[in-house]
Amino acid sequence: MKRSVILSLLVCTVSVMCAAFDDVESVVANPGVDASTQINISWAAHVPGTHIEYAEKANGQEAWKRVEPTFHRLCTTYDSIRSKSPKGQDIKEGVMFIKCAAELQSLKPATDYVYRVLDATGKVVVPVHAFKTAPAAGEWSCCVISDFHTYTPAPGRLKAAMDMVGTVEKYNPGIDWVLHLGDVAAWGGSWSFWVEMYKQPAFARYMWTGLNGNHDNMTRGYDKVSKDFFRDANYVPRNGYEGQVGVCYHFRYGDALFIALNNEEMRKDAEFAQASQWVRKVVTEARASSNPPRYVIVCEHYQWFNAVTGKTSQYGRWSPIFDELGVDLALSGNNHIYASTNALLAGKETDGYSGTVYVQTPSCDNERGQGMEDIAYNKDIIKYRWTEGDRTVGAMDMKVDDKHIVLTLLDRNGNILDTVEVKAKR
């Protein structure tokens, strides 16, 4: 009782401070630990008593089930942060809200769901959003994208990224969800950038998930760096290692085990040792379980290769561990230049039935890309590189079945630039 009174008082204060904000913002569906039956819906509330209703899409609105947040906490992560307004003025963002999450359980696999957010009076404050649960096994597909650096004074960046999602949807109208590999915000500390991003219709159509990029981890001028910016703009499974809960995580999507890492706290040797030990544990336990994954996919923000010249980057750190664990696919972003390999083991290409395929996404914001030079390193293992210079826009379609994973790199016009196959290990 006492706690709810305190919470109500806090919310009143917050509402006054944030009169310009919508009652509920930044709604997103992230996976639960097993995305075939568990999905985490989260949102930022400026009013008390918010909750959601969800239903199987096929059953229509009569079947709405009410769910109270399983998590709610006053979030001050983005308060008093130096930022920019959409008009480019210098501002300080003063925002606090109640971060809410509803961890949905016991969903039906491979099923389309709809959900909406309501306030304490039962008024719908966020109209219908949708997600699809993963199949227990078998075929599925997703869009893989990164580095949109959402920045409200330059709205073209987010538009280019969302148009690129549209290009992938046109190529594959059956995509089930979207995976991003970081740097979705220019400054993760700027709450208004997240709000603008989550308003985009693509976030109402799909389950999204991703990881913390260096830009998501910073504010303007690096006044503050924090992984909490990513954590509190999402609600990913709380199964990360010590210090990384809500940021690093793993989840099952069909036959695939996904592991998401946080490069920003993996720079020092001791941090890297902790991260790699956790990856080892997660993969080993999953493989020893009664439902071992067919594919293991490890994702981080920093690139495997500096693709300007092909020089080894994070590939150098991770490849011995991926070799040891038989990781199937390693995905990254950050470089703004696309690069792919065939399956590699001990630094050499295999027949594809062993080793790890490395892929890094291009940027897609039409503004912050970079050009490349002739390849000077790793000529024998880098299969393909691609960039359009500063104004790069590209993303991938990823199709998965029992035999293989196929990644297809598309440019903004839907032209197929590269196709990568990850064979299921025998």
Ligand SMILES: [Fe+2]
């Ligand atoms: Fe980036």
